[in-house]
Amino acid sequence: MTDDSYAFEGTTPAAPATGDNNPAVSISELAFALKRTLEDRFGLVRLRGEISKVNRHASGHVYLTLKDDKASLDGVVWKGQVRGLSIQPETGLEVIVTGKITSYPARSSYQIVIDSMEAAGAGALLAQLERLKAKLRDEGLFEPARKVALPGYPRVIGVITSPTGAVIRDILHRIRERWPCHVLVWPVVVQGEVAARQVAAAIRGFEALTPGGPVPRPDALVVARGGGSVEDLWPFNDEDLARAIAACSIPLVSAVGHETDTTLIDFVSDRRAPTPTGAAEILTPVRAELVATLADLERRRLQGAARLIEDRRTRLRATARGLPKRPEDLLGLARQRLDHASSRLGSALGRNVAVHQHRLAVLQGRLGRGLLDRGLERRATRLATLSEKLSVPPRALDRGTQSLITLSRALNSLNPRTPKPGFARVEAGDGQWLTAAGQIAPGQALGLVFADGRVDVRAEGGTAPEPAPAPAPPPAQKTRRVAPPPPDQGDLF
Structure with missing residues (x-):
């Protein structure tokens, strides 16, 4: 085993390769070994940097990147720690974060799990405040209305x-x-x-x-x-x-x-x-101050009422100078007039009743039964006269009746619908009356209607109808001679 090889606890060495006694490990074992090493070595770190690439995931976690002028580091704030941060992460904000360094084996990358975050200085805080103020101002939350x-x-x-x-x-x-x-x-x-x-x-x-x-x-x-x-x-x-x-x-x-x-x-x-x-x-x-104000208002109210009463008293005194010294003198004449009127009232009512009784008696005498009987007699006589006139028809009515009978007989004798002996009515085949020879064509079926019956015939020939005489010219209108105007007589006015 060489000096730069590593052994991991709990791993089973793989079969050594030919000519090499260094055991091989899996990638996941190496990744998690590195993860434990980072967490043990950098269990608590405090970093200062600028936030970039803030990503708020739907799960509630916040993923971001911390950077300076030479390097960058990924960071994550778990959902339970987001609301506890003193400031909320924003792109471009310089902050100081505290957390532990760990790795993400699936991507072979390391990151910092952030537990707390604070602004790196007053300038960073004020910059964040200005951005938030602009956001709320655009939403209208600062409007005075x-x-x-x-x-x-x-x-x-x-x-x-x-x-x-x-x-x-x-x-x-x-x-x-x-x-x-x-x-x-x-x-x-x-x-x-x-x-x-x-x-x-x-x-x-x-x-x-x-x-x-x-x-x-x-x-x-x-x-x-x-x-x-x-x-x-x-x-x-x-x-x-x-x-x-x-x-x-x-x-x-x-x-x-x-x-x-x-x-x-x-x-x-x-x-x-x-x-x-x-x-x-x-x-x-x-x-x-309110008590003093109320007291001042009450004082002014009392003074105003006193001035009003004094003004009314002055006006009353000025008016009283034109009145008699005693009120009885002002009312005495009116009382006396009332006494005289009340004393005359009874006798005046009695005389008024007597006058109306006399008028009623006069009218009652005029409305006797004889007056009514005379009126009825006059109307009965007039009614009898009218009845006699209506019972005898006037001669004018008789003459009109006779004239009407004569005209009715003449009309019946001239009625073409009922031909008289010696006369006949000529009809076409469709029943139309023919009143002129020009209306009949040779060979046309005709009907002759007599007083006692109808006979069907056929026309054999005919004569051309004579031309109708030309209408006489209208009589010339007589021109009205207009008298010449009289000579100028001058203006009478």
Whole structure:
């Protein structure tokens, strides 16, 4: 066995070749031996490089490549570790990763299994933040039109922050001084890998509360945290957290860091506060100022009412100067007139009734039975006269009747349908009446209808019909002589 040969535990040496005592191993045995060697030697490494070729597989795993100016290394982040990363891998981002080196025997390649990932510096973090801001801005999440107005007088305020820091004490103290109201605190971690997920879950939890339930639904929310470095405030630049704030229907104020600190949620929230204490001042009015304002309004109301009453009193006094000194003097004349009218009312009603009774008696005398009888007699006489006139037919009617009888007899004598003795009606074979010789052709079958019967005959010959006389020319119209116009007589006007 030579010095540079290797022996693997648990392997069965193959039959040595002729002239060589070095045993042969399989490819898979060598590959897995190399895998164990890499994992034992490089069980925990910390690398710095630039991410390229990020591939998010449907299974949830993330495959990527880390490179620098001279070399590259494949990496993989298993599905269970993806959500725990402090930053999400993106192409072009410079990061520092921690993991172990292993190999992939199927391709004879080595890779790093990444357990954690962090930005290599503030510049890399800000570059990633700018790319995420541009993405959300293009989706319209920063538009002022989608932001909700804050309530003027909130009854319940929800605060999402750490329950042990100074931030919650400052917020509660400020609210207690300005506008005492019900405050609900949802405790979360405000730094580290799980901070963004907890804050997003708190926002969705407040959103799920129903009005009138056992836990009151807040009128406004505050996401608060004290100041810190870019890395400390980085959880508030999470994309999922920004989308949770954008989807929240409750007005939300972001109060993360100091006045100079800016995070991603400041752009999607409904209002940004410079500090957590400033968020409490934005959401709550000053109760003392409202009390003073109400007192001033009440004072002005009383003064206005007093001025109005005084003005009415002045006008009443000015009007009273034109009236008599005693009200009885103003009403005395009217009362006297009323007494006189009431005293005359009874006698006037009696006289009015007497006048109407007299008129009724006069009309009753005129409507006696004799008047009605005379009217009936006149109408009966007229009716008898008319009846006599109708019973005797007038002579004009008799003359008309005789004339009608004479005309009827003449019409019957001239009716061609009933020929008289000595006359006959000539008909063609189809029953058409023939009234002229020109209508009959030689040999044509004819029918002669007499008063006592019909005889069928045939025409043997005939004479040509004489030409019809030419119509006489119309008489010439007489021209009307128009008198010449009279000489000019001049204008009478």
